Amino acid sequence: MSHKPFALAALLAASCTAQAAPDADLAAIRSQINEIKQSYEQRIAALEQKLAQAESKATKAETTATKAETTASKAEVVANEARLNVRQPQTSASAFNPEISLILSGNYTNLKQNPSERRLQGFIPSGGELMPEGRSFNLGESELVIAANIDPMFRGTLRLALAPDNTLGVEEASVQTLGLGNGFNLKAGRFLSGVGYLNEQHPHEWDFSNAPLPYQAFFGNRLGMDGVQARWLAPTPIFLEFGAETARAMSFPATDESKSKNGLMSASAFVHLGGDLDVSNSWRGGISYFASQPKDREYEDPLNGLNNSFSGSSRTWIADLLWKWAPNGNAKQTNLKLQGEYFSRTESGDLIYDTATTAQQGNFRSTQSGFYAQAVYQFMPNWRVGYRYDRLSSGSANFELINNGALPAAALPLLASYSPSRNTAMVDWSPSEYSRVRLQYSQDKSRPEATDHQIWLQYVMSMGAHGAHKF
Amino acid sequence: MKKITRFVGISLLSLLSLPALASLNIFATVPEWGALAKEIGGDKVSIYTATTALQDPHRIEAKPSLLAQARRAQLVVANGAALEIGWLRLVVRDSGNSAIQSGQPGYFEAASQVAMREVPQVLDRANGDVHAAGNPHIHLDPRNILRVGEALTARMGELDAANAEAYRANFTAFASKWQAAIVRWENEAASLRGVPVLVHHSSFVYLSAWLGLKEQGKLEPKPGVEPSSGHLSALLERQKSTPARMVLRAAYQSDGPSLWIAGKAGIPAVLLPFTVGGTVEAGNLFGLFDDTIQRLLKANR
Numbered sequence: 001m002s003h004k005p006f007a008l009a010a011l012l013a014a015s016c017t018a019q020a021a022p023d024a025d026l027a028a029i030r031s032q033i034n035e036i037k038q039s040y041e042q043r044i045a046a047l048e049q050k051l052a053q054a055e056s057k058a059t060k061a062e063t064t065a066t067k068a069e070t071t072a073s074k075a076e077v078v079a080n081e082a083r084l085n086v087r088q089p090q091t092s093a094s095a096f097n098p099e100i101s102l103i104l105s106g107n108y109t110n111l112k113q114n115p116s117e118r119r120l121q122g123f124i125p126s127g128g129e130l131m132p133e134g135r136s137f138n139l140g141e142s143e144l145v146i147a148a149n150i151d152p153m154f155r156g157t158l159r160l161a162l163a164p165d166n167t168l169g170v171e172e173a174s175v176q177t178l179g180l181g182n183g184f185n186l187k188a189g190r191f192l193s194g195v196g197y198l199n200e201q202h203p204h205e206w207d208f209s210n211a212p213l214p215y216q217a218f219f220g221n222r223l224g225m226d227g228v229q230a231r232w233l234a235p236t237p238i239f240l241e242f243g244a245e246t247a248r249a250m251s252f253p254a255t256d257e258s259k260s261k262n263g264l265m266s267a268s269a270f271v272h273l274g275g276d277l278d279v280s281n282s283w284r285g286g287i288s289y290f291a292s293q294p295k296d297r298e299y300e301d302p303l304n305g306l307n308n309s310f311s312g313s314s315r316t317w318i319a320d321l322l323w324k325w326a327p328n329g330n331a332k333q334t335n336l337k338l339q340g341e342y343f344s345r346t347e348s349g350d351l352i353y354d355t356a357t358t359a360q361q362g363n364f365r366s367t368q369s370g371f372y373a374q375a376v377y378q379f380m381p382n383w384r385v386g387y388r389y390d391r392l393s394s395g396s397a398n399f400e401l402i403n404n405g406a407l408p409a410a411a412l413p414l415l416a417s418y419s420p421s422r423n424t425a426m427v428d429w430s431p432s433e434y435s436r437v438r439l440q441y442s443q444d445k446s447r448p449e450a451t452d453h454q455i456w457l458q459y460v461m462s463m464g465a466h467g468a469h470k471f
Numbered sequence: 472m473k474k475i476t477r478f479v480g481i482s483l484l485s486l487l488s489l490p491a492l493a494s495l496n497i498f499a500t501v502p503e504w505g506a507l508a509k510e511i512g513g514d515k516v517s518i519y520t521a522t523t524a525l526q527d528p529h530r531i532e533a534k535p536s537l538l539a540q541a542r543r544a545q546l547v548v549a550n551g552a553a554l555e556i557g558w559l560r561l562v563v564r565d566s567g568n569s570a571i572q573s574g575q576p577g578y579f580e581a582a583s584q585v586a587m588r589e590v591p592q593v594l595d596r597a598n599g600d601v602h603a604a605g606n607p608h609i610h611l612d613p614r615n616i617l618r619v620g621e622a623l624t625a626r627m628g629e630l631d632a633a634n635a636e637a638y639r640a641n642f643t644a645f646a647s648k649w650q651a652a653i654v655r656w657e658n659e660a661a662s663l664r665g666v667p668v669l670v671h672h673s674s675f676v677y678l679s680a681w682l683g684l685k686e687q688g689k690l691e692p693k694p695g696v697e698p699s700s701g702h703l704s705a706l707l708e709r710q711k712s713t714p715a716r717m718v719l720r721a722a723y724q725s726d727g728p729s730l731w732i733a734g735k736a737g738i739p740a741v742l743l744p745f746t747v748g749g750t751v752e753a754g755n756l757f758g759l760f761d762d763t764i765q766r767l768l769k770a771n772r
Contacts, residue, residue, distance in 0.1 A: 152574060155564070179569035183542050233542045233567050239535030274535025279523060282534045324532075328525040331532070333725055381725075382696045432696065434556075434596060463596070469532040469557035 015047040059134040083397010098148030101464035103204045105140030109342055113452040120217050121418035121447040122394020123368065124299050124310070126252035128211075128220025139164035139196055140458070141203065143171065147465075153178060159202070171202070171224075185232035192252070193223040194231070194243045195268050195288035196341055197320040205470070207337070209440045209456045212372035213390035214343040217420075218316055223290065224250035225266075239274040239284070253347065254292035266292040274322075274471075277328045284471060288318040294347075298355060303413035310364060320341065324471070333381060340373035351399060353407060360407070362400030366415070369393050374424075382431055420446040435461045495631045498544035498571070500555050501528055502747040503610040504581055504619070506756050508548055511624050511643045515634045519544070524749035528554050529600065531697065533561040541566035544577070546630055548623065551580030552587065552607035563768050579626050581619040584610050588676050599693025610746065611678035613653050613760055617646055652757060655683075660764050666771055667713065669706065671698070671720035671729055674745060678763065687715045690728045698728040710736045717770040720746035739770040 034446040115134060119125070144417070147157040161174035174189035192200045198215060199222050211221045227247020234240040249266035256265040268291070272285030291313070298309040319342045327334035344367070351364035370392035379386045397415040401407040410416070422445065428438035437459050444452040495516045496525035499505030505520035512518070519540045522531055528550070528566040531537075541547065542560045549555055563571055563578070587605030594603055609615045628635030664683035671690045679686050688709060692702040710732075717739045718729045726740070733740035743763050744753035752762035 152572070176564075178564065179572040180567060180573075181569035185565065185567045229564075231567070233538060233565070235543050237539060239539040241538075272535070275539065276534065276536040282536065284535045310637035324534075328723075329523065330526045330530070330723055332527040332530045332723070418704075432596070432600065466553070467554045468561040469530075471532045471534050471559065 014451055032271075047362075051376075096148075098146050099465035100460055101145045101467065103140070103143040103145070103202075103459045103460065103462045105204060105458065106138065107140060107209065107456050107458035108137050109135055109457075110455040111135050111452060113251070113450050117450075118444075118452070119302055119414070119447055120213070120392065120420050122390065122415060122420065123217045123295075124253075124415070126217060126220035128216055128222075128252065136467075139147075140460075143202065143204065145465075149178065150175065180302060183235060185231045187229040187231075188227070190224065190226050191229065193225050193245055193247075193249075193268055193290070194229060195223060195270050195290055195316075196318040196343075197284070197286065197339065198341065199223055201404055201470070204460045204462065207374065207376045207384075207386055208388055208424055209340075209438060209458045210340070210442075212388065213392050213420060213446070214341060214370035214372055217368075217370055217392050218253070218343045218345055220252040222251065223268075225268075226250055227265075228333055237275075239272065240272075241272040244269045245273075249290075249292055253294055253297070253316070253345070255294040255297045256292070259295065266290070281325050282329075282471070283321070283323045285321045286319070288320070290316040290318075299414075301412065301414040306354045308412065309352045309355050310347065310349060312347060312364065314345065314347045316345040318344075322471070331378070333378075335378045338374070338378045339376075340371060342369070342371040344369040351401075353399075353411060360401055362404075362406070364397065364399050366397040367395050369395070382429055384428050384430075386424075386426045386428075388420070388426075390424070391419060391421040393419050418448055422446065433454060433467070434463065435459070482683050494634060495546060495627065496544045497546045497548055497627075498541050499548040499677070500559060501550050503756065503759070504548045504550060504617075504623075506747040506759075507616060507620055508522060508622060508627070510756065511620060511627060511638050511642045512634075513637065513641050515631070515637055516627070524721075524744060524753070525748045527723050529557065530708075531555065533558045533565070537562050538566055541571060542568050542646070544568065545570055545704045546577050546579060546627065547571040548579050549581070550607055551582035552604040553602045554607035555581075576626065578628055581615075581623075581625060582607055582609055584619045584622045585612075585615045588680060589673065599691070600695030602694075606676045608671055608674050608745075609677055610674060611763070612681040613649065613656065614681070615677065616756060617649060620646065620649075652760065656760055656764055660767065661762075663767055663771060666717075667715045669718040669729075669732065671718070671724045674721045674724075675719055675743070682764075682767070684756075684767075688712060690718070690720075690732065703728060703732055707734045707735050710738075714738075717767075719743055722749035741766055741770045743767075 109232070142162040143161065144160045145156065145157070150153050154175050154411055155178050156175045157172055159170075161169040161171045163169060172191050174187050174191040176187040177185055180186060194200055198206070198212065199219070209335070215221055223246035225245055227245060229243060229245040231241060231243040234242070245268045246264050247266055248259070250257055254266045259265060267291060270286055270288035272284060272286040276282045294314055295311045296309050297311070298307055301308050321340055323338040324335065327333070342440060346365070346367045348365040350361055353360045353362070370390070372390040374386060375388035375390035376384055394415070394417050396417045397412060399407070399412060402409055402411055422441040422442055424440060426438055426440040428436055430436040438454040438456070440458065442452070442454040444454055446452070495512060497505075497508050497512065497516050497518045499508055499518055499520045501522055502520050502524050505518050505667045508516060521527055521537050521540070537558070549559055549564065563573065569575070572578060583605065587609070590605035591598070591601045591603065594601065597736055620642055624638050627638045631638075660682045665685055667685045667687045668679070669688045669690065670686055673689060673694060675684070675686070678684070688706050690698040690703065690706065692699055714736070715738060718733050719741050721725065721743060722745050726742070729740040742750070743766060744750040744759055747753055747755060747759050749759070750762055753759040
């Protein structure tokens with residue numbers, strides 16, 4: 001601010017001097033201005049030169065930058081290729097860890113009848129759990145599955161079941177061939193038999209919370225085997241598969257578990273046929289046969305408290321049919337699954353009546369059958385409803401000692417003819433492939449004197465390795 | 472009875488002789504790789520495609536028909552990157568076919584030929600159905616088709632040496648046509664660069680990266696998890712501040728969620744073929760990209 005008055009004063013003084021100045025002074029001023037002009041011109045020229053230099057430098061920098069960019073993009077391409085070519089190195093031995101998955105389940109049940117009084121009238125107890133086992137809160141089986149390819153030839157699977165009573169069971173421990181070729185597959189160890197459709201599925205894969213009545217009555221829920229299985233897939237455009245097993249059968253109706261003998265014990269054979277009707281409809285059907293020679297197979301008749309024992313032959317036939325529909329074959333939105341199996345078993349041999357005291361022995365023969373049919377419909381993503389009908393027919397047992405009058409007609413009260421049946425409805429919700437919560441209601445008429453009403457609320461969850469989408 | 476036996480015998484024999492008709496039996500898991508194998512193989516191969524464009528490739532089961540076809544295949548052309556994890560391993564294992572087991576020349580995976588996008592840093596299913604190897608839908612970047620085609624040609628030639636020359640010639644012809652088409656598509660789609668879009672599932676990551684589309688949100692809250700109304704409302708709210716120009720879905724995905732958000736936001740819901748056969752126009756690989764770009768351009772007008 002203080003400069004302004006000073007500048008004004010200087011201007012005033014200069015103009016006063018100019019007025020009084022002679023020509024000589026004017027010439028001096030001119031030469032001075034010229035000097036100033038020259039010096040400015042020199043400076044401008046110098047500046048221009050500097051500018052030009054800077055400009056050329058900038059261009060050079062730009063060229064360098066472009067080059068760098070090109071190099072960078074080339075490097076990126078090289079890096080991408082390198083990433084493709086160089087596989088992730090195996091950093092440690094644990095890289096070969098097998099696939100591990102764990103299945104957790106549990107339920108809350110509300111039962112009208114006491115589960116300990118439950119029985120399938122007309123049928124010899126199969127020893128399998130007649131689920132549900134208890135009322136209120138129950139922990140289900142926790143399954144731990146470890147599987148891996150052993151080498152290019154074999155694959156191994158171990159499936160442990162941790163029961164809620166803190167016992168550990170080996171559900172499956174098997175090795176199978178990998179691409180033996182020509183459609184052959186061999187399996188050895190402990191596995192679930194390939195008979196029927198549902199038999200090979202584990203409880204967490206079931207569409208209902210419990211096994212169908214025929215599976216409960218004929219196999220004690222499912223037929224397990226310690227032995228070998230051979231399968232052959234025919235090279236035909238339609239699915240045609242043959243299978244045979246020979247094994248120590250680990251379930252009812254066999255008693256192989258306690259047998260001590262060389263050679264063959266139980267055996268089974270099955271054939272499966274299947275295909276697509278069109279893009280929306282797929283199906284699979286099969287016929288299976290299982291033969292066993294139970295020896296001293298004892299059961300307690302809950303109605304008179306006596307123990308009886310059977311030895312002889314047991315032959316079971318199964319026919320199964322599965323039909324799946326999904327619009328355009330896309331099961332994500334809606335789909336329908338229809339499934340049914342029919343069982344027929346004939347046992348003939350000798351029955352020892354009341355093994356504890358009189359132990360009377362006579363010829364015994366019975367033919368029993370049963371079926372279930374079910375429909376499960378996914379009406380929107382994540383939600384399904386299902387209905388199942390099960391029915392068994394006990395037929396009448398043909399016992400020599402009753403026929404000839406040695407024993408009264410009511411000597412085998414558990415085997416008195418009856419047709420157990422059951423209606424089951426369910427709705428389940430699966431927020432993802434790995435979790436499911438199910439509400440199920442059953443009206444169970446497995447014995448004549450009482451109808452049971454069973455309500456289940458169940459969860460089934462899996463974690464770890466991605467499960468297989470079986471058909 | 473004799474007649475019946477003879478009839479059955481003859482039909483069985485004719486069934487057995489069927490696979491011998493073509494020189495190379497190929498089992499392709501998804502339509503795009505079936506179509507590519509066809510371009511390379513021409514009439515020298517017989518191709519069975521296990522799924523259609525209207526099926527969610529994550530949700531396939533090991534159907535009996537697939538087992539029967541895998542049994543007779545000499546080459547399985549899979550996508551890989553865990554796309555078929557639910558069913559293919561089971562089909563390959565149970566087929567009893569030694570030629571197509573993993574590790575054999577008869578097992579080919581497309582995804583191992585290209586650089587993967589969206590490889591997760593954290594593997595946790597709390598993040599939905601994540602694929603450890605990265606986003607598996609690699610085919611919607613046409614440059615990947617070339618990379619896979621090159622490797623597939625080599626593999627087909629290895630398995631069927633007699634026709635290796637023909638495969639190479641077919642692929643060379645295809646590749647030059649394809650490269651020209653890429654240039655054309657890139658020119659046509661220049662106006663799509665930077666266009667913000669919503670997608671139903673992360674099906675179009677490779678397409679977006681190629682064309683420069685800006686994926687601003689997914690209708691699925693987590694991969695593989697159904698769109699919820701809460702999540703859709705949140706997306707709609709975001710639309711006010713950062714508006715997307717269109718919402719994309721694949722032919723096999725349900726139209727409900729994208730139609731809802733499109734109606735509310737006043738933007739077009741675009742069905743893309745996703746793979747060969749997804750729309751009438753997407754009859755082959757060229758049609759797939761032609762139609763995809765046409766549909767995007769139409770929505771962007």
